[in-house]
Amino acid sequence: MIDIKLLRQNPEIFIEALKKRNASTELVDEILKIDAEWRKLTTEINNLKAERNNLSKLVAKAKAEKDEEKAKELIERSKKIGEEIKKIEEKQKELEEKIMEIALNIPNIPADDVPVGKDETENVEIRRWGEPKKFDFEPKAHWDLGPDLGLLDFERAAKLSGSRFTVMYGYFARLERALIQFMLDVHTKEHGYTEVWVPQLVKREAMLWTGKLPKFEEDAYNTTQDDMFLIPTAEVPLVALHAQEILSEKELPKKYTAYSACFRREAGSYGKDVRGMIRQHQFDKVELVWITTPERSSEDLEQLTRDAERILQLLELPYRVITLCTGDLGFTAAKTYDIEVWLPSYNAYKEISSCSNTTDFQTRRSNIRFRGKDNKLHFAHALNGSGLAVGRTLVAIIENYQNPDGSITIPKVLVPYMGIERIP
RNA sequence: GGAGAGGUGGCCGAGUGGUCGAAGGCGCUUGCCUGCUAAGCAAGUGUGGGGGUUACCCCACCGAGGGUUCGAAUCCCUCCCUCUCCGCCA
Numbered sequence: 121m122i123d124i125k126l127l128r129q130n131p132e133i134f135i136e137a138l139k140k141r142n143a144s145t146e147l148v149d150e151i152l153k154i155d156a157e158w159r160k161l162t163t164e165i166n167n168l169k170a171e172r173n174n175l176s177k178l179v180a181k182a183k184a185e186k187d188e189e190k191a192k193e194l195i196e197r198s199k200k201i202g203e204e205i206k207k208i209e210e211k212q213k214e215l216e217e218k219i220m221e222i223a224l225n226i227p228n229i230p231a232d233d234v235p236v237g238k239d240e241t242e243n244v245e246i247r248r249w250g251e252p253k254k255f256d257f258e259p260k261a262h263w264d265l266g267p268d269l270g271l272l273d274f275e276r277a278a279k280l281s282g283s284r285f286t287v288m289y290g291y292f293a294r295l296e297r298a299l300i301q302f303m304l305d306v307h308t309k310e311h312g313y314t315e316v317w318v319p320q321l322v323k324r325e326a327m328l329w330t331g332k333l334p335k336f337e338e339d340a341y342n343t344t345q346d347d348m349f350l351i352p353t354a355e356v357p358l359v360a361l362h363a364q365e366i367l368s369e370k371e372l373p374k375k376y377t378a379y380s381a382c383f384r385r386e387a388g389s390y391g392k393d394v395r396g397m398i399r400q401h402q403f404d405k406v407e408l409v410w411i412t413t414p415e416r417s418s419e420d421l422e423q424l425t426r427d428a429e430r431i432l433q434l435l436e437l438p439y440r441v442i443t444l445c446t447g448d449l450g451f452t453a454a455k456t457y458d459i460e461v462w463l464p465s466y467n468a469y470k471e472i473s474s475c476s477n478t479t480d481f482q483t484r485r486s487n488i489r490f491r492g493k494d495n496k497l498h499f500a501h502a503l504n505g506s507g508l509a510v511g512r513t514l515v516a517i518i519e520n521y522q523n524p525d526g527s528i529t530i531p532k533v534l535v536p537y538m539g540i541e542r543i544p
Numbered sequence: 545g546g547a548g549a550g551g552u553g554g555c556c557g558a559g560u561g562g563u564c565g566a567a568g569g570c571g572c573u574u575g576c577c578u579g580c581u582a583a584g585c586a587a588g589u590g591u592g593g594g595g596g597u598u599a600c601c602c603c604a605c606c607g608a609g610g611g612u613u614c615g616a617a618u619c620c621c622u623c624c625c626u627c628u629c630c631g632c633c634a
Contacts, residue, residue, distance in 0.1 A: 125593095159594065159595090162593075162594055162595095162603085163594060163595065163602090163603095165594095165603080166593090166594060166595085166602055166603040166604085167602075167603090169602085169603055169604085170601095170602055170603070172614080172615085173602095173603090173615085175614070175615090176562070176614060176615045177562075177563080177615090178614095179562080179614055179615070180562045180563080180614095180615080181562095183562090184562095191614085192614095194614070195613095195614040195615095196614085197614085198614040198615080199613095199614060201614090202613095202614075202615095323624095366554060368554085491554075491572090495572075495573065495589085497590095497591080
């Protein structure tokens, strides 16, 4: 949620932000116009209410003095004012709803150090780690490798659930589980995160608080009977944890990690990543969320990103980190680093984690505040990142660690979790 | 699904139609004091919105939304949430 006061005082900030994002700026003008009208009505209402409050006091006084005549007259006047207030309030409410509707559709302001660009082609690479492996044989894509080993089954998955679902058997299923365990262990034992186990169905409000609604309703699975949503990421329950709360500055930053399944309808991505298990309706993810202060949030994003990178380093998978340019930045994010892992099947780096500073965008919607050293209340900042997407990590391992005979070497750090050194 | 209880400020908790934005306690801030961080004493301390050049003024908020009333934390309705018991169930 944007700060309407800031928009009122410095609309140019928002116009600039929307331009940088390659988005239309007319919402700003529209909201300003409605807001001016709203303030006019608000002042009118406030004055009328003040008058009515005064009359009410006089009524009480008149009644105490047993001056029924006077009380009656005052009540008449007060009644008329009440009717007038009601009329104006109806108009005010309409305007309020319009303002809300527009405000909820204005994205976060990009941070100053985010490169300006029109789309993903202008994202900026920050650093690389490791070298893409050179194979002295033709490496298979996971969508061939998995079925050949009898460990990935897209056909039966489609039978049960349709496209963009996968069934895994045996060692692959175990590898998925091992990765979850491994990632959680690293983040809790080495990076100081608190492990959280969260609901994977949330109320509409939780989706709204975290910026997933109302703009992206078509992307989410919704249970029609109870209006619950299947979470698209554990970021939703983790950020919503502290909604409507006032935290003390001492307890910040809060660093949470959670495993969850994630559910996405992938509406509008029909042509993308149709083969294999890169883009699924259901996938596992270990999520990282920080609730922190405005002073340190941009520094904290660096740390969060490093924490996610650490998993790839331990797995010895080559990757690079890019900064999303303003045109590619997500709705809630002020700044985002994507971590991309090397995938032989794509012959390219492919997103495996997205680490964002949402500044006060989500905390404003969720009303997450903290009492600062100045003893005043401030909105906290919220960061989130994948640490990592488990399914894509599994794909990266099987593709990068495959051998000429079709077997797969297990990365050293996973051997204790798998109990074997190679598949099969 | 059925029956009951309840949701008040950072926290606990009182308050059943007018002077309640809300007693009291805890916490917090500041000052004083005591040979130490403890105790004690005093004062201050909610949030959001609108207006004004400052001092400041006004409005709203006691789970949410409606209603009754001149006037609602207090009465009525709807909804949400929490708890207890019963039923069902992994």
